[in-house]
Amino acid sequence: MTHATPSLPVVPRLEAWRAAAKGDFGLIVVPGVIWGASFLFIAEGLHATGPHGVAFFRILAGFLTLLAFPAARTPIAWEAWPRIALLGVLWMAIPLTLFPYAEQRISSAMAGMLNGAVPLFATAIAALLARRAPSRTVLTGLAVGMSGVVLVALPNLRDGGAHLDGVLLVLVAITLYGISINIARPLQMEYGALPVLVRALGFAAVLTAPLGIPEVLHGTWTLMPLVSLLTLGMLGTGIAYVIGTVAAGRLGAARASASIFITAPVALLLGMLVLHEHVAVLSIVGAITCIAGAMIIRRPDA
Template sequence: MKMPASSASEASKHHSVSTLLDWTLLVLPGLIWGASFLFIAEGLESLPPNGVTFTRLLIGFLTLSVFPGVRKPVARSDWGGVALLGVIWMALPLSMFPFAEQSVSSALTGMLNGATPLLVAAVASLLARRLPGRGVLIGLAVGFAGTILVAAPTLGSGSSQATGVLLILIALVCYGFSVNLARPLQQRNGALPVIWRALGFATLLTAPLGAPALHNAHWTPASLFSMVALGAFGTAIAYVLLAVAAGRIGATRASATTFLIPAVALILGVVVRGERVALLSLCGGAVSFGGAILIRRASLLPAKH
C-alpha cells in the first residue's frame, strides 16, 4: 500500500528536522568548549586563576539548577563517586587551565585538548587491565606522537611555558579517568543529577580561594561576558547538550564533538587575540587528530571472537 503524498511529505519533513537537531546537538558542545579557552584568557584580565575556576563553577551550578531533572535522587552508594568526579572532572582540571593560560596561549591549550580522546582510551584499557586492540594501539601511538609535536616548541621557550603545558597534560589525565568514572555513574543515575551534584561539590571545594578573588575582581565588559559565557555554556549547557545527544545518537557518536575543540580554539585564539602558533604545533595537532580518528574507527569495529 502506497503512503499518501501528504504523509510522505510530513515524514520527510520530520526526518529533516530530526537530522538537523542531531547535528546541532553534536556540533554545539564542541563549539562551546572550543571557545572556552578564549573565555578563560579573557577572564584572566579581571580575575586570578582561582577566581576564574570558582566563578565558572558557580555560574555553571546555578545555570544547571534551573533544570528540574537535576534534582532526581542519586543512589547513596554512588555519592562517593560523584564527589570524586567533582574533584577530578571539575575542580582540579578546571583549576589547571587558568594557571596554564598565564603562560600558554588559548590556541595551544585548545590544541593540546585534542589529546583527550587518546587519554580516555588509554585509561579505559588500564582500568580493564588488558591491552586494547591493534587498531586502538596504533591510534594511541600516532595520537601521542602528535601531542608531543604540539608541545615541543614550548620546551625551548622558558620554564613557565613548559610548566603551563605540564598543567594542561595533568588536566587531560584527569579527564581520562573522570570520563571513565562518569560513564557508569551516569548510566545508573542519569547525567544531569550526577553533573549537577559534582558541580556543587567542586564549587564548594574551590570557594575558599576563589570567592575572595571574585570579591576583589576588577571587571571589564569583555571579561564579564566571557565569564558568564564560560560558566553558563561551557560549564553547564554544553554538558546538557552532550547528555541529550548521547541519548539520541549514542555516546560514541556524541563524543565526536570533542574533535571540534582544537580547531575552534585555534581559530579564535589567532583571530580574536592575535596569538601565534608554531608550525610544528599545527602539524602535531593534525597528527593527534588523526590518532583520535583511528581510535574512533577501531572502537566502532565489531569485536572479533
C-alpha cells in the first residue's frame, strides 16, 4: 500500500479465501507480501539517498518494469490523459514521496500498519463524492476502522514532535490514495489497470525527477540500499500490480483485494525482525481493529 491495488481496494468476502484455497492463493499472497515488504525497502533505501531520491528511483523502476508488458502499452484515448496526469500527482508522485519522509520520523512497521487504513479512506471518500450517506453497516465499519487508526497512531501522538509529523504524513498519503482510487476506478474499468498505471507512473517520474535525480546522483550507495530500491521499484511498483491485475481478472476485484490484509502484518513482522523496531501493543491492536472495520464495510449486507 505504500501501495493501492490495481482496482478499487474493496475488502474481500469469505469467497476470497475459498477461491484462494482452490489454487489461487499465490495471486493474493504475493502482492500483499511485496507491498508489505515495501516499507522495509524504503527504510533501507534511505540509508543511501533522500526521500525524493527514493521516490524517483522506485517510480522510474516501476515504470520501466510495467512498460515491458505489452498489456501496459494498450492505447488510451486522449480525453483520459488529464485524469491520468492527475493520478500521477495524487496517486504516485506525492504519496510515494511522503512515505520516505514519514519513515525518517516513524518506524517502517508503523507506516505499514497505518497504510492498512487505505480501504477505510477510499470508502469514506467514495461516499463523499457520491453525496450519499453510507449504510448503517458501512458507518459502523468506518467507526470501528477509524478508531483503529487512532489506536495505531496513539503511541506516536503521545511522543509528539517528529513522531507526530510522521503519522500525519502517512495520513495525508493514504487520504490521497483514497481520492486517487476513486478517480482510477472508472479509468481502469474502461482501459484496464496496467495502461492507466504505467502512464500515471510516467507522469510521476517526470514530476519527481527534478528533486529526485540530484539526490540519487549524490547518494551514498552500497549494495543493500541499491538492491532494496530496485526490488521496491521493480516488484512493489511494478510486478505486484501485474499479479494483482491477473488476480482481479481471475478472481474478481473483491477477492483479489485480499492482499490488503497481508501488507500490514508483513510490514510489522519485517520491521520487528529485520530492523529491530519496537512497536507498541496498542498499535498492533489498532491495526487489527482497522482490518476489522474494513471487513465490516464490505460485508454482503453493506
